[in-house]
Amino acid sequence: MRSVRLEEVTEVVARLYWEAARSPDPGLEAALKAGREREESEAGRAVLDDLIENLRLAGESGSPPCQDTGTAVVFLELGQDLTVEGGDLREAVDEGVRRAVREGSLRSSTVADPLRRENTGDNAPAVLHLEIVPGDRLQVSVAAKGAGSENMSALKMLTPAAGAEEIAEFAAGTVEKAGASACPPVVVGIGIGGNFEIAPLLAKKALLRPLGERNPDPFYAALEEKVIERVDRTGVGPGGLGGRFTCLDCRILAAPCHIASLPVAVNLDCCLPRHQTALL
Numbered sequence: 001m002r003s004v005r006l007e008e009v010t011e012v013v014a015r016l017y018w019e020a021a022r023s024p025d026p027g028l029e030a031a032l033k034a035g036r037e038r039e040e041s042e043a044g045r046a047v048l049d050d051l052i053e054n055l056r057l058a059g060e061s062g063s064p065p066c067q068d069t070g071t072a073v074v075f076l077e078l079g080q081d082l083t084v085e086g087g088d089l090r091e092a093v094d095e096g097v098r099r100a101v102r103e104g105s106l107r108s109s110t111v112a113d114p115l116r117r118e119n120t121g122d123n124a125p126a127v128l129h130l131e132i133v134p135g136d137r138l139q140v141s142v143a144a145k146g147a148g149s150e151n152m153s154a155l156k157m158l159t160p161a162a163g164a165e166e167i168a169e170f171a172a173g174t175v176e177k178a179g180a181s182a183c184p185p186v187v188v189g190i191g192i193g194g195n196f197e198i199a200p201l202l203a204k205k206a207l208l209r210p211l212g213e214r215n216p217d218p219f220y221a222a223l224e225e226k227v228i229e230r231v232d233r234t235g236v237g238p239g240g241l242g243g244r245f246t247c248l249d250c251r252i253l254a255a256p257c258h259i260a261s262l263p264v265a266v267n268l269d270c271c272l273p274r275h276q277t278a279l280l
């Protein structure tokens with residue numbers, strides 16, 4: 001049986017959160033430049049120029065490209081033949097988040113209670129998802145998820161008869177309603193199936209896939225293309241100022257569901273998709 005120490009988990013969470021906060025998806029710059037090539041709106045092109053310049057300046061200075069360094073969303077895939085030694089796994093993850101915030105001067109954006117709104121001061125606790133998988137490795141993924149796009153996400157319980165067209169309409173309607181608030185061009189994560197709680201989790205997890213990587217299942221790859229085309233047709237455009245380029249990418253994850261259900265969740269990511277993954 002392999003084992004890892006809790007301190008290794010803390011270190012990797014701290015490193016991944018800090019790297020995610022300051023280094024958006026590696027394909028982002030190329031995607032923004034390609035979008036600028038086909039953007040017809042003058043205001044849209046100006047927004048894309050600003051986004052590209054912002055990325056350059058952040059890269060040069062080593063600073064996060066946005067002041068909202070997000071909620072730390074941590075996905076752990078824990079191999080069933082691996083033990084984590086030395087105490088409390090949740091605390092190890094939270095300590096990694098605290099360390100990244102402290103040492104990287106990331107913004108404190110988490111309140112301890114949703115109504116009393118007292119800031120925890122260190123972004124702990126993380127939003128933590130743990131899955132037990134075969135094997136003896138621990139995969140750690142951290143997303144720095146800004147509130148602008150998160151707030152505009154949506155869940156709908158469709159009827160089982162709904163098809164690709166209805167799902168694409170729901171996704172496009174969600175982006176249209178979000179307008180400038182989600183900081184477009186957006187990445188559209190879609191979770192299809194499962195149930196009321198699984199579909200949003202799938203949508204969030206779908207956002208971890210690198211930009212430009214199509215679904216390995218041709219059926220869902222085609223649906224991703226359809227969603228991109230439909231979202232671009234909303235005319236929301238870069239920064240919500242109108243234009244053709246609204247969708248940076250779409251990723252879909254699907255799961256089995258009840259014969260009488262078709263839950264669909266849309267989790268939006270903004271023009272700064274930020275996530276990192278490592279294996280222990």
Ligand code: SF4
Binds near residue numbers: 146147181182
């Ligand atoms: S949605 Fe994204 S770009 Fe907009 S403020 Fe939040 S992190 Fe920054």
